[in-house]
Amino acid sequence: MVGKDAEDLRDIEPFGEGRAFHKARSGNGYYFVDIKEESCTCPSFKFGTGLVNGKCKHFSRVTGRLETEKRNAESRPKADFSAAW
Ligand SMILES: [Zn+2]
Numbered sequence: 658m659v660g661k662d663a664e665d666l667r668d669i670e671p672f673g674e675g676r677a678f679h680k681a682r683s684g685n686g687y688y689f690v691d692i693k694e695e696s697c698t699c700p701s702f703k704f705g706t707g708l709v710n711g712k713c714k715h716f717s718r719v720t721g722r723l724e725t726e727k728r729n730a731e732s733r734p735k736a737d738f739s740a741a742w
Contacts, residue, residue, distance in 0.1 A: 669722050674725040677723070679715040 668680040675692035681699070688699040695716070696702065702713040709717065 667729070669719055671719070671723060675723060677719045679719055688715050690715050692720055692723065699726075 660738045663735055668682075669677050670680075672688075677688040677690050679690050679697070679699075680687055688697055690697045695712070695714050697715045699715055702716070707713070711736040712720075
């Protein structure tokens with residue numbers, strides 16, 4: 658389970674605020690996901706097929722990854738503080 662997640666996360670390259678490239682499962686391309694614009698450049702999103710709640714799987718994964726990173730970033734300073742106290 659953990660190994661699978663790690664593998665999935667390697668497909669994602671975040672850059673900037675709420676944006677990321679998601680490696681295409683087939684072929685060697687990347688999809689551009691923008692959380693703020695709620696868009697993805699994959700064919701599923703473009704043609705509205707196989708979407709869950711109007712979002713493609715890339716969008717969901719990038720959202721999950723960015724939320725996890727945000728949580729980690731928020732929890733780290735707290736740990737440092739408790740250590741300092
Ligand atoms: Zn997509």
